[in-house]
Amino acid sequence: MTTLYGIPNCDTVKKARAWLGAQGLDHQFHDFKKQGVPPARLDHWMAAVGAAALLNRRGTTWRRLAPQAQASADTEAGARALMLEHPSVIRRPVVEWQDGSVTVGFEPDDWARRSA
Numbered sequence: 397m398t399t400l401y402g403i404p405n406c407d408t409v410k411k412a413r414a415w416l417g418a419q420g421l422d423h424q425f426h427d428f429k430k431q432g433v434p435p436a437r438l439d440h441w442m443a444a445v446g447a448a449a450l451l452n453r454r455g456t457t458w459r460r461l462a463p464q465a466q467a468s469a470d471t472e473a474g475a476r477a478l479m480l481e482h483p484s485v486i487r488r489p490v491v492e493w494q495d496g497s498v499t500v501g502f503e504p505d506d507w508a509r510r511s512a
Contacts, residue, residue, distance in 0.1 A: 398423040401437070402488040412489045412502040421511055428483035438479060441490055444498035447475040450486055457484035 400416065400423050402409035416423050426434075441450055451469055452458060458466065461482070468474035469485075479486050491499045493510055 398494050399426055399492045400424070401426045401428065401433075401486075401490040401492075403428050403484065406488050408502050409489045412491070412507075415502070415504060415507065419508075419511055428486065433480055433483045433486065435480060437492075438476060440492075441498050441500075442472065442476065445500055447472050447479075449500050450479065450490070451475050452485055452487040455485065457482055461485075 398416070398421060400409070400412060402412070402425075404410075404425075404427055413423075413425065438450075447469075453466075453469075461478075465478060469478050487500050489500075489502060493499070495510075497510075499506065499510075
């Protein structure tokens with residue numbers, strides 16, 4: 397089963413969920429706000445796409461962080477700790493596809509190829 401991770405009020409997550417529904421693709425939704433970020437899944441995502449692809453340095457949450465917290469994200473361990481503490485700094489959505497691959501962000505063309 398495809399699992400989409402994110403925050404329900406995020407516009408990109410809303411678009412992604414609507415797209416999956418419109419395509420008739422079964423998926424589960426994991427809400428970072430209510431369920432947190434599963435540490436083992438975060439490790440898997442970091443191995444698959446890298447910390448840099450997961451960390452959203454342009455969002456409101458990032459801009460509100462203290463400079464020392466932002467600087468801690470310069471290392472992989474620091475980025476991991478920051479993402480676990482502040483799930484809103486994770487770029488959304490993170491999707492674990494049925495084939496085991498991981499994507500970050502919503503790319504309809506790429507998703508269409510994956511679901512074909």
